[in-house]
Amino acid sequence: MLPRNFTEEQVMFRTAYRKFLEQEIAPHIEDWREQGIVDREAFQRAGKQGFLMIWPDEQYGGMGDRDFRFEQIIIEETSRIYAGDWANTLHSRLVGPYIDRFGNDEQKARFLPKCVSGETILAIAMTEPDAGSDLAGMRASAKDKGDHWLLNGTKTYITNGINSDVVIVAAKTDPENNPHAVGLFLVERGMEGFERGRNLKKMGMKAQDTAELFFTDVRVPKENVLGDPGHGFIYLMQGLAEERLIGACGFLSGAHKAFEVTREFTQQRKVFGKPLSKMQNTEFKMADLRTELDVAQAYVDQCVAAHNQGALTSEDAAKAKLFTSELLCKMVDEGVQLHGGAGYMDEYPISRMYTDARITRIFAGSSEIMKLIIGRDLYSDKFTSFFE
Template identity: 80%
Template sequence: MLPRNFTEEQLMFRDAYRKFLEREIAPHVERWREQGIVDREAYLKAGEQGFLMVWPEEKYGGMGDADFRFEQIIIEETANVYAGDWTNTLHSRLVGPYLTRFGSEEQVSRFLPKCVSGECILAVAMTEPDAGSDLAGMRATAKDMGDHWLLNGTKTYISNGINADLVVVAAKTDPENNPHAMGLFLVERGMDGFERGRNLNKMGMKAQDTAELFFNNVKVPKANVLGDPAKGFIYLMQGLAEERLIGACGFIAGAQKAFEVTRDFVMERKVFGKPLSYMQNTQFRMAALRTEIDVAQAHVDACVAAFNSGKLTSEEAAKAKLFTSEVLGRMVDEGVQLHGGAGYMDEYPISRMYTDARITRIFAGTSEVMKLIIGRDVFSDGFTAYIDRQ
């Protein structure tokens, strides 16, 4: 693998975070998977050590450094101890920035310090039973009642749905006159009319709580609206590149871990009296995967650099998300195959990695949606010319 050129400060941060994971997170992952939810204490411990939200300004409890490479380190090291079910980055880097990007100073001061400390766990609610990647199909509505908004609707497959104390909820604000008008509303735990369904049973990522959320005439104060209540769709689009970059970092980290697990196994497992790693077929398969992972890692690192300089486009983020999720899928599939019968046993990490990985080609935009975004960019000149001729 090519040198990745982390700074000395970042390497020290990696070492400290790795030790934190080994001490406070890894020992509990098995229990969390069995109970179907991560203990809230994990967020509090990470917040206490300064590992939950590193990017906010120091006055809110963060490091005051927006360099995404710190989050990349968090993502990689979390995957390295099989703790991907603990969706700390969802809280920290996917949902948290909505507050600072679109919120008022009052909202940031009111919520962000508790998010940094781990006292307030975050979630974002966009997906509905009939609206996933297609947000235009959203049916949740918020009606302006003068001194508050009246929120109604149902959201599903919401990560952190049970644990969340503050949920960024997307809802249409003028469905009759402007179907594209959408607002983002800060719904707090305990608000009247806000209810949670059961913790959904999933194929993988067993420790990550996922739930349905119900909003029945929830009175949302005007002080809990993020930015312009008609521009929520635009706000969501602005965060998608970062969301897909977060995904790409996690997917390639997962592929790297699956490779290491498989490599160790085939070097120990014997077939016909020799280690499986001696077989040319094994060497060829692993060589191909090693190449894919290294190439994908180089692209992801380039995307991180582009993001840090404000130059990451939605199309490039879509490419990274698409390719890394597919690489991860191939890696865990080959990993199970090379493990043989052991790969089908849940006691082996590769089995869990296989089921955990399947969702990566679906969330944050399906692979098909990623191809649509990339394809439109590929043929953008042709589309423009076609429209001009009409």
């Protein structure tokens, strides 16, 4: 694989984070998968050692370094120990930045320090029973009551839905006159009318608590609104490119791990008196996969560099998300096949990887939605030919 050009500080950070994971997280993963939720202490342990939210300014407890490569390292190392269903990055880099970008100084001072320490766990609630990728179809609404907003609606498939202490809830603020007017509301644990449904049973990602959330006449103080209560749709669109880049980093690191697991198995497994790895079919399949993984890594690393420069487009992020999610599913499928009957047994990591991977072609925008975004760009006025 080509050199990846991490800084010396980032290499040291990777070493320290890997040690933390091996000591504090890996021993508990199986228990968390059995119980269907990660212990809250996992967030607090990470926060205590500075591994949860590193980008906030030092006044809020962070490092103040916004280089996305630190989060890329966190994502890769978390995948390495089979803990991809711990939603630490969703808390740290997907939800947290909304408070930083669109919150005022009072909101940042009130929420960010506890998010950095892991005392407060974050979630974001966009998806509804009848509105997934089509955010314009959401039905949740909030009415301005003078000194507060009255929030009503239902959200589903919400990651960190049980553990979360603060949920950023997207709701329409003028559904009759302007269906695109959306507000982002900070709903806190214990607010009257805010209830959580069951922890949903899923195909994979067993340790990730995923829940339904119900809001019935929830009084949300005006000081709990992020930015302009009519511009939430724009805010959400601004965050989607990073969300898809986060996904791409995770999907690709998961694919790398599945490759390593399969490579090791094929070296050990004997067929007709010789290792499976010595069969030409195995060599060809693994050669194809290794090539695709390395090419994808070069593209994702380039997207990370562009994002650090503020130049990552929604189309490029969509390409990264589309390709890496499809590649991950291809890798785990081939991995199960090369494991033979063992691949169907839950005691083998590739079995878990297979079931965990399937959702990646759906969340953060399905593969079909990614193709729509890319396809529309191809026929827009801003399209640039490779030869120009």
